[in-house]
Structures are given as structure tokens and as C-alpha cells.
Amino acid sequence: AHTIRLILGDQLNPRHHWFENTDPGVLYVLMEVRQETDYVLHHAQKIIAIFAAMRAFAGKLRQQGHRVRYVTLDDPSNRHSITDNLDALFARYQAQRMQWQLPDEWRLDQCLQNWAKAGTFEYETVDTDHFLTDRNEMSHLFKGRKQWLMEHFYRVMRRKWNVLIAADGSPVGGKWNFDKENRKPWPGTPAEPDDTRSVHDHSALWAMIEGCGVKSFGDSQAQTFRWPCDRDEALSQLEAFVEHTLPHFGDYEDAMSVSSERLFHSLLSFALNTKMLHPLEVVRRVEQAHEAGHAPLAAVEGFIRQIIGWREYVRGIYWSQMPGYDQLNGLDHHRPLPSWFWTGQTRMNCLRHSIGQSLKTAHAHHIQRLMVIGNFSLLAGLDPQELHRWYLGVYIDAFEWVELPNTAGMSQWADQGLIATKPYVSSAAYIDRMSDYCKTCHYNKKQKTSDQACPFNALYWNFFEHHGPTLRQNPRLVMAYRQIGKMNNEQRAEIRNRAQWILEHIESL
Ligand code: FAD
Numbered sequence: 001a002h003t004i005r006l007i008l009g010d011q012l013n014p015r016h017h018w019f020e021n022t023d024p025g026v027l028y029v030l031m032e033v034r035q036e037t038d039y040v041l042h043h044a045q046k047i048i049a050i051f052a053a054m055r056a057f058a059g060k061l062r063q064q065g066h067r068v069r070y071v072t073l074d075d076p077s078n079r080h081s082i083t084d085n086l087d088a089l090f091a092r093y094q095a096q097r098m099q100w101q102l103p104d105e106w107r108l109d110q111c112l113q114n115w116a117k118a119g120t121f122e123y124e125t126v127d128t129d130h131f132l133t134d135r136n137e138m139s140h141l142f143k144g145r146k147q148w149l150m151e152h153f154y155r156v157m158r159r160k161w162n163v164l165i166a167a168d169g170s171p172v173g174g175k176w177n178f179d180k181e182n183r184k185p186w187p188g189t190p191a192e193p194d195d196t197r198s199v200h201d202h203s204a205l206w207a208m209i210e211g212c213g214v215k216s217f218g219d220s221q222a223q224t225f226r227w228p229c230d231r232d233e234a235l236s237q238l239e240a241f242v243e244h245t246l247p248h249f250g251d252y253e254d255a256m257s258v259s260s261e262r263l264f265h266s267l268l269s270f271a272l273n274t275k276m277l278h279p280l281e282v283v284r285r286v287e288q289a290h291e292a293g294h295a296p297l298a299a300v301e302g303f304i305r306q307i308i309g310w311r312e313y314v315r316g317i318y319w320s321q322m323p324g325y326d327q328l329n330g331l332d333h334h335r336p337l338p339s340w341f342w343t344g345q346t347r348m349n350c351l352r353h354s355i356g357q358s359l360k361t362a363h364a365h366h367i368q369r370l371m372v373i374g375n376f377s378l379l380a381g382l383d384p385q386e387l388h389r390w391y392l393g394v395y396i397d398a399f400e401w402v403e404l405p406n407t408a409g410m411s412q413w414a415d416q417g418l419i420a421t422k423p424y425v426s427s428a429a430y431i432d433r434m435s436d437y438c439k440t441c442h443y444n445k446k447q448k449t450s451d452q453a454c455p456f457n458a459l460y461w462n463f464f465e466h467h468g469p470t471l472r473q474n475p476r477l478v479m480a481y482r483q484i485g486k487m488n489n490e491q492r493a494e495i496r497n498r499a500q501w502i503l504e505h506i507e508s509l
């Protein structure tokens with residue numbers, strides 16, 4: 001082979017332009033390495049799903065007549081570093097040229113560039129043919145602005161890709177955003193759609209991974225394992241979503257319930273982030289469902305906003321802020337994560353369900369991530385970098401370009417408001433409005449300072465008091481500070497004491 005082309009574990013796009021022709025002079029390389037299993041402690045299902053999908057992808061390429069070298073984790077020649085393996089493969093195949101698709105993570109981007117610069121071969125990077133923006137597009141758009149509003153970016157994207165735009169150039173339905181009609185609590189009907197995804201038995205692959213000594217957490221069991229491992233599975237998942245789930249997506253987008261883990265979310269993030277599906281094909285399919293009268297505009301617009309809006313937006317943030325974004329700690333929070341992040345064993349019902357579900361399925365939906373786990377973490381002053389590593393490890397869809405801006409920026413305000421105009425915090429009132437968690441909780445959602453009072457409540461007011469110097473001037477927090485202003489000294493002291501007690505007993509809440 002004269003050319004080696006590297007394919008990373010999140011670059012499983014069978015429609016990439018590379019694969020249009022077969023060329024015996026090109027060797028495709030995929031590898032399972034400890035560098036990638038170990039850069040953070042991962043959920044077992046995440047490791048299994050990525051390796052299983054890589055294996056299926058390599059198989060497909062071979063079937064199409066491409067030359068493939070697949071290095072398994074237990075291959076005796078595996079050096080467990082991407083670039084050390086590449087060195088060995090270069091020598092073995094006497095290659096002269098190296099090509100790779102632009103990595104989405106800064107870590108790997110640097111690693112490959114530094115390696116190639118030190119080498120004596122020709123090298124070239126190509127696009128992944130996946131995103132709707134290039135890495136630096138958003139920096140150009142927001143140049144010189146202090147705040148980078150998603151809504152502004154989203155409208156630019158709608159126009160750029162002609163998504164839900166009427167013939168006269170206006171947004172379909174006369175508005176850009178229909179969220180006022182969305183976001184209801186879920187009363188228990190309509191029923192959660194059946195999970196039509198196929199169940200995989202990956203026990204042999206898992207035995208190999210464990211046999212190699214890879215550390216992990218979360219449930220590895222085959223019976224709970226339903227992540228798509230190739231494009232065909234991902235496409236049938238998309239169809240099932242559009243058919244049964246999309247019509248209710250908007251209504252219950254922010255709802256949470258003890259009796260439904262999924263509600264009406266798509267569970268497409270793994271397929272999207274590993275590039276089995278293209279964002280625009282998902283968007284067009286959903287748009288078409290609306291045109292065919294199958295799904296209301298509010299649901300369709302809300303869903304599309306997540307994909308062409310938020311998903312591309314956080315990627316733009318990532319590339320504009322790295323390196324360094326992973327070090328930010330705008331509120332100076334340093335408390336270690338309580339051990340129940342790894343067990344789900346807490347009496348706080350909302351957290352027990354959200355973390356428990358994350359450990360069981362490697363997934364939680366957006367509001368669980370933001371307004372339960374993230375909310376508590378921010379109120380309790382947990383270390384945003386340690387929290388970032390937890391999110392990066394636990395979720396099936398977590399790759400740093402999308403996870404870090406969501407965790408550190410949107411959820412923990414570590415960037416002091418570059419993404420979020422105010423910190424996403426709430427007391428029990430919000431969680432109670434959007435879920436049924438509080439109904440069966442050990443704690444009392446209404447009380448602030450009693451022994452049984454919901455911990456979110458005292459922590460919430462304490463958070464604003466404590467961060468007064470940083471947050472008081474924020475125009476979006478006027479109401480919160482006005483309410484604090486109405487409390488007398490005794491009430492404030494009670495809240496402070498209760499918050500203090502909660503933080504000291506965080507392990508046993
Ligand atoms: P749906 O609710 O069905 O949404 C559809 C799609 O929209 C998702 O598949 C996803 O591709 C996209 N999307 C929705 N919200 C976002 C968002 N805020 N940012 C980027 N894309 C979005 N998403 C990840 O893909 N990887 C992560 O590591 C990740 N970490 C997160 C951490 C925190 C603290 C928070 C608050 C959110 C995070 N998200 C992350 C965003 C979101 O929670 C997940 O994309 C979503 O829950 C995935 O499930 P789904 O496919 O059923 O999503």
C-alpha cells in the first residue's frame with residue numbers, strides 16, 4: 001500500500017467520499033487501543049458499542065472490496081497508541097502517504113498533527129463530510145461579540161440550509177421558535193413508544209475487553225444493550241422515531257418520569273456522533289414528516305433546532321475555545337463528586353433515577369442531564385472538570401466536542417456565560433413541575449430548611465447568596481435577588497445553615 005487512511009471510532013460514515021472507489025494502493029486502518037479506552041473512565045456500553053460498530057464498519061468496507069487492517073485490542077502487535085501503531089504499520093506496509101479525516105476532538109487533532117509533522121512521509125487531512133458548519137465558521141459569525149447567542153446562529157443555519165423556510169424566505173409557520181407550545185409535563189399518556197431497536201449480545205466482545213484489563217463502570221449487560229451498530233440499524237431507528245415518537249417530541253421534550261426513561265426522545269445521538277447518520281438526512285426526514293401532516297410544526301421545529309442549532313453551535317464553541325476551555329472554572333467550584341455518582345444510591349429521587357438510568361443504559365435525556373444532575377452539581381459547587389470527566393465517561397454519545405461545551409458551559413457556567421445567559425439552576429419547584437420524581441421522594445419538595453427539606457431548595461438560595469458578587473448584576477437574575485432581598489436575616493441564616501449541613505453530608509443525602 002502506498003497510502004494509509006486512518007478511520008477513528010467516531011468516523012463510521014459509510015457514505016464518506018473516500019469510499020466511492022476502491023484502490024488497492026490504499027489501506028484503511030481501524031484500531032482498538034488503550035489510549036482510547038483509558039483517557040477517561042468509560043461506561044462499559046460505550047466501549048462495547050464503539051468497538052462493535054467499528055468492527056461492523058470494517059466488515060462492510062471489506063465486503064465492498066477495500067483493503068482494511070483492523071487492529072483488535074488483544075492483537076499481540078497492538079502498541080495501544082494510535083501513532084505508535086501507525087509507525088509500525090507504515091514500516092510493515094512501506095507506505096509513503098498518510099491521510100486522515102479531521103478529528104472532532106482537540107486531543108486527537110493535536111496528537112495526529114504532531115506525529116505527522118515529525119515524520120518523513122506526506123500527509124493530508126480531509127473533511128469528515130458530516131457537519132453543516134466548518135470548525136471556524138462560528139468564530140467568524142460572532143467575531144467581536146461578547147455573547148454568542150444560539151438563537152442567532154440557529155436562524156443563520158435555517159436560512160443557510162433552507163430548513164423550514166417558506167417560499168418568501170420567512171420561517172414556516174411565521175415564527176422561528178415554537179417552544180412556548182412545547183415543554184409540558186407528561187401525564188402518563190400517550191404511552192411511551194415501544195423500543196424497536198434490536199438487542200445485541202456482545203458478551204464475547206465484552207469478555208475480550210475485560211480480559212485485556214480495561215477499567216469501566218456502568219451496566220455491561222447484553223439485555224440492556226440496544227445501541228445501533230451500523231447505518232442500517234441507525235436508519236431503522238430513525239424511521240421508528242419519526243413514525244411513533246416525533247409527533248410527541250415537542251410536548252414532552254422537557255418532561256421527566258419515574259415510569260419512563262426515554263419518553264419521546266429519539267436516542268439518535270450515538271448514531272449521529274459516530275457519523276452513521278448525517279444530520280441533514282435526519283432533518284430532511286423530519287421536515288418531510290411535517291409536510292406529510294404526520295407531525296406538528298412545534299415538535300418538528302423543536303427537534304430540528306437541537307440538530308442544526310445546538311449540535312452545530314456547541315461544536316463551534318468547542319473549536320473556538322480550545323485549548324483551555326476544559327480548564328475553566330468560572331465560579332471557582334472545587335467540591336469532589338459524591339460517590340453516588342457511580343452507584344445512583346441517594347435518597348434524592350430525581351438524582352437516583354437520572355443517575356441510575358445513566359449507569360444502566362449509558363443515556364439520560366437532556367433535562368435529566370441539565371436540570372437534575374447538572375443543576376445539583378452546580379448548586380453544590382462540584383468541580384466542573386471532574387464533572388466533565390464523569391459526563392464524558394458515562395454517556396454513549398459523549399465525545400469531547402459536544403460534551404464539554406454542554407457540561408462546562410451550558411450546565412456549569414464555567415465559561416461565565418459565553419453559552420448560557422444565566423446559570424441553569426432551579427429549586428425543587430421546577431423539577432416538581434416537569435416530573436413526578438418529587439411525589440415518591442424521601443424529601444419534602446416544599447420545605448427549605450427542615451431536616452426533610454429537599455436539598456435543592458436551600459442550596460438554590462444559598463447559591464445566589466454565595467455568588468452575589470458575580471451574579472447580582474445579571475439582568476436575568478433580578479427576580480431571584482429581589483426575592484432574597486425580601487428575606488430577613490434569620491431566614492437567610494437558616495438557609496445558610498441548612499445548605500452547610502447538606503454540603504457536609506453530601507455523601508449520605
Ligand atoms: P433528542 O432529545 O432526541 O435530540 C435529538 C438530537 O439533537 C440528539 O441526538 C443530539 O444529536 C441533538 N442535541 C440535542 N440537544 C443537544 C445539545 N445540547 N448539544 C448537542 N446536541 C444536541 N449530547 C451529546 O450528543 N453528547 C454529549 O456528550 C452530551 N453531553 C451533554 C451534557 C450535558 C450536561 C447536557 C445538558 C447535555 C448534553 N448533551 C450531549 C445534549 C443532549 O442531552 C443529548 O444530545 C441528548 O440527550 C441525546 O439523546 P437523544 O438522541 O435522545 O436526543
Ligand code: SF4
Pocket residue numbers: 347348349350351427428431432437438439441442443444445454455456
Ligand atoms: Fe429531587 Fe427534591 Fe423533588 Fe426529591 S423533592 S425528587 S430531591 S427535587
